[in-house]
Amino acid sequence: MTARPVALDAEAPRGTSFVATPTPRLSWRTETETPDWTQTAAEVELSSAGQTRTATVDSSDSVLVPWPFEALAPGQDAAVRVRVTGSDGVTSDWSEPLTVRAGFLPEGGWRAEPIGLTSPTRPAEPGLVRTEFDLPAPVRRATLFATATGAYQVAVNGTDVDDQVLKPGWTPYQYRLIHETTDVTALLAQGRNAVGIRFAGAWATELFGFRANARRVYAEQPSVALQLIVEHTDGTTTEIVTNGTDGTWRAGHGPITASGIYAGESHDARLDLPGWSAVGFDDGGWSPAHPAEPTLVPEPRTSPPVRRIEQLAVVEVITTPSGRTVLDFGQNLVGRLRLTVSGPAGHTITLRHAEVLEDGELGVRPLRAAAATDTLILAGVGEQVWEPEFSFHGFRYAEVDGWPGEFDPAAVVAVVIHSDMERTGWFTSSHDLVDRLHENVVWGQRGNFLYVPTDCPQRDERLGWTGDIQVFAPTASFLFDSRTFLSSWLTDLALEQRGADGVVPFIVPNVLGPARPAAAWGDAATVVPTVLLERFADRRTLEAQYSSMTAWTDLLLGLAGERHLWEGRFQFGDWLDPSAPPDRPAEAKAHPDLVATAHVFRSADLTARAAAELGREADAVAYREHAEQVQAAFLAEYVTPAGRMMSDAQTSYALALVFDIAPPDQHAALGARLADLVRENGYRIGTGFVGTPIIADALTRTGHLDVAARLLTQTECPSWLYPVTMGATTVWERWDSMLPDGSINPGQMTSFNHYALGAIADWLHRTVAGLAPAEPxxxxxxxxxxxxxxxxxxxxxxxxxxxxxxxxxxxxxxxxxxxxxxxxxxxxxxxxxxxxxxxxxxxxxxxxxxxAPAPARTPGPVDLDTSLAAVIDDEEAYATLLRVLGEDSPEAAEAVRTHTAWVPGRTLGERLEMAAGGATKDRLAEAYAQLSAARGH
Missing domain, CATH: 2.60.420.10 (Maltose phosphorylase, domain 3)
Known part of the structure; x- marks a missing residue:
């Protein structure tokens, strides 16, 4: 069968044909049933302005192939198609043509000025601006360039120009601003036309920071800027730009009376202005738009826009113990509600959102200062369909107060929003709970990939924590095409880092004050570009981020000093190790200096590899030498010759093994001790953000796949599956975000939608199923x-x-x-x-x-003289122990479960001397005798 090239791509953001660069890279996939097919050459054809040119690719390259033509001019339209020749000597037909449009302006071409409300009465005030204009001739093409310091939507002659949400998103506005490029040809005509922009503050005016430190970082008021270029059929051009000086743009207020990312949105439908963005609207009561503070010249979008992706219906209507109405959508999601409702004018409906219930009521304590509340005041003019526009919430449950008349659950849907990425990865197995865990990971990424890779989507945070995405990037890159999303965010990281003398902030964009270095967090600078190379063959991003990688690594080497150890400074460490107290999440078992030095090695190692990949041989040699110096210092300081870590914690061993710090001749001893630690802990997880993504790899590499399997399938707290057994539909921030009694963790920091601990999914893909990249x-x-x-x-x-x-x-x-x-x-x-x-x-x-692999050996006899290690290894014996103890004393069963070191040198009888009475031990001995007899012993 002849090969057929499909899925031709030119790096345009999903859902648009506009490219942000004059030389977009091209990718194509080939479909064929010919076995062992490889491409030997390809032809790429470009058609533009009545001319056709062809370029030849004399290789098997088909992914992110450099643009083979002259650079695109601003506004240029082109059609690109490709055909391939295979190793079978057969040349394919041409692919379907791909339209490519240059979505950028020429140098100095941005002339729009930011504008806003004339006399806002309070900070972060939403508003509207509009103008009317005449087009003297028929329209051949019209292209809209628009942005905001805040969030916005444009309507042309009464119709929204696209389906994007909360655009242009969040970037470090002091360094980088994004514009959308939109074809609006179909919305304009010769004669009188109108453009309106509605806007709110969103991230630009949000109060960032914790408790009393919360402040506005970027702006007091939102502003918008627009440039509309209309090309006429007679060859002339009309240009409409925002400005606050000639009175052509008018500003007023609409029905959105308040809006914030954390607070939610208030909408008074009595203030609706029908036709406000169409020709003929009477804006006589409006004021001339006010010039806003000058902003940067915006860049064209490269990352995926945010869109409404799907809708979820109400699964259950709950009447809480206090008599409130709460809607359960069956899935923890990110988005907002859409109502279809009618009622008397002035009637108010209030919507509150939360991820969980506690004591049967909406669990709002984890939201901290985020009100997460939307209000709608009805206009009283028949049925109304409404959803908030410039805010979003993380929730599974929504409390509805003030619904007029009898409530119909069909009148409310949850609208799921997130960055519109192509789904690219799936996993299934015979273990239902593991499959649900994987689905929870998927939903966690969906909820937290909303312009920025955030830590959580619900409380007064929603920040781009570098440590979270550093550990999750491999999983994210398997599940969704995350390349341009992460590449764009890395641009922001480098800008923030440059403004902080090489320090990568804890979060990007940084709104938490002066940047400080922290291991595993700042290492996003070296890890994420490496992942993009590994998973997408994206060498351009690696090249673009190389100076960021070296700046971070040089900083770490300086901090490590002559001892080559990063010691005695602030660290997050193995954040949220399950043994850490609720309000001291950095107090992990693994020593923070060990964690820090391991990451000095890792970043030096990755930077050396990047240098070699990019042909920077001198740098590669230098950073390899640095890595080896740190490695030697780490081994001398933290690893004994016998293969024991000085910080005897699961994460410590995993770091030494998976980062390839320990030499191969120590792997067996380190792996054996790691396996012992996992068993001693009852096959429950003992790692935090740093160790959790790599512990299963460390066990697998050292021959302890069975231990990794027990760790994965554990359902006791703490474990990956404990939240699943508690009804979780996303990954939690803490292993015990909800306690077994259904109460919320007492710590001040508790989220039920955090993807970091879901990084285990990458091991499911690569190891359990067995699908991994061997080359970029x-x-x-x-x-x-x-x-x-x-x-x-x-x-x-x-x-x-x-x-x-x-x-x-x-x-x-x-x-x-x-x-x-x-x-x-x-x-x-x-x-x-x-x-x-x-x-x-x-x-x-x-x-x-x-x-098939041989089954595990048949368990032997068990009694009170059986070692604790043998009991925990025997799942049936362990379950019998907890059952019998629990029948007499649930407290004793819980104490044995959580406070036993399951070691080989101590018997079960010894452990129960102070934990159980004689009658209980007799009953247990009898239960074990029956179990042993059933096994034929």
């Missing part, structure tokens, strides 16, 4: 599935830059079947379970059968 952009796949004990199947599918790849395995009796789909123009290195041999296969669908 999955040019070569690493197919290496590791079937977990107790699982009968698992499968991962990922839409790589070259096409859809999939790896799965299933266990039937004594046979394990592995299947793999390898996209055209790629190959795969395959290591089957139970073997060390590496196979290499080309594109196509493959299947292998191998002997």
């Amino acid at each position: 952009g999955y040019r070569t796949l690493d197919v290496r599935p590791r079937p977990l004990p107790g699982f009968t199947h698992a499968r991962a599918e990922h839409r790589t830059p070259h096409g859809t790849a999939a790896v799965g395995w299933s266990r039937e009796g004594e046979t394990l079947t592995v299947t793999a789909t390898v996209p055209p123009n790629t190959r795969a290195r395959v290591v089957l379970p139970g073997t060390d041999e590496e196979l290499t296969v080309g594109s196509g669908t493959h299947s292998w059968s191998v002997p």
